Amino acid sequence: MKRGLDPKTGYARYAAEYDELEKFWDSFEQDKLRPYIAETKDMKVLDAGAGTGRVSLRLHEAGAEVTALDISPEMLAKLNQKNPEIEVVEGDMEHMPFEDDRFDMVFSSLAMVHLKKPDQFLDECYRVLKDDGIVVLVNIHYRKSMMLHDGQGRYTIQAYNHFPRHLVKAAEKLAFGVEHDEILTEGDDVWVSQVLVLKK
Ligand SMILES: C[S@@+](CC[C@H](N)C(=O)[O-])C[C@H]1O[C@@H](n2cnc3c(N)ncnc32)[C@H](O)[C@@H]1O
Numbered sequence: 001m002k003r004g005l006d007p008k009t010g011y012a013r014y015a016a017e018y019d020e021l022e023k024f025w026d027s028f029e030q031d032k033l034r035p036y037i038a039e040t041k042d043m044k045v046l047d048a049g050a051g052t053g054r055v056s057l058r059l060h061e062a063g064a065e066v067t068a069l070d071i072s073p074e075m076l077a078k079l080n081q082k083n084p085e086i087e088v089v090e091g092d093m094e095h096m097p098f099e100d101d102r103f104d105m106v107f108s109s110l111a112m113v114h115l116k117k118p119d120q121f122l123d124e125c126y127r128v129l130k131d132d133g134i135v136v137l138v139n140i141h142y143r144k145s146m147m148l149h150d151g152q153g154r155y156t157i158q159a160y161n162h163f164p165r166h167l168v169k170a171a172e173k174l175a176f177g178v179e180h181d182e183i184l185t186e187g188d189d190v191w192v193s194q195v196l197v198l199k200k
Helices: 007-014 018-027 034-038 054-061 073-082 118-128 164-173
Strands: 044-048 065-070 087-090 103-109 129-140 148-150 153-155 177-186 190-199
Touching (some): 018 054, 034 054, 044 054, 044 118, 054 065, 065 073, 073 087, 103 118, 118 129, 164 177, 164 190
Parallel strands (some): 065 087, 103 129
Antiparallel strands (some): 129 190
């Protein structure tokens, strides 16, 4: 269901404040990316939907050669201010501006929630990955839109709920192997995110 501003318009407005909630964004991962980030030394790694670089900066620190892709130039400008050595590319995760077999790993955290067609994104991951390449995804559970505010008023950004089981099926259909599929919860029952690791 369509809700709020499209991500390019929405994140143009939200870019200035995004980093204020870094701990909140981290909480969807519960530190589960750390071992995968640690493996990336000297690898060509794509961070898809990289935003202001929360994950890209950690990959860079681990020694990866990082390409940060995002649809929002305002979010990428923030990343670039923090570390101009990281390559930033403006573009759409569902139609990536990269040649086939380019990357050793693709990371994408908290961004799939904005995609209408996550299957199309998985297909693109398969295409841009080298053989035996790995995808590390954090699929957050969309329950209701965050209400954001700025000088122009209140707004939300379009988001969609992607059921964990659907993503696994879509990945398997593309011939990805599922290396890890973990549902992270809050309290006893409510799932907050899925950490999905796939191998080409
Ligand atoms: C919640 S932020 C996550 C940023 C970063 N990955 C992180 O974990 O902090 C979502 C990001 O996805 C980007 N995004 C949304 N739809 C996109 C698309 N179709 N292609 C590329 N980036 C997209 C937004 O511009 C935004 O920067």
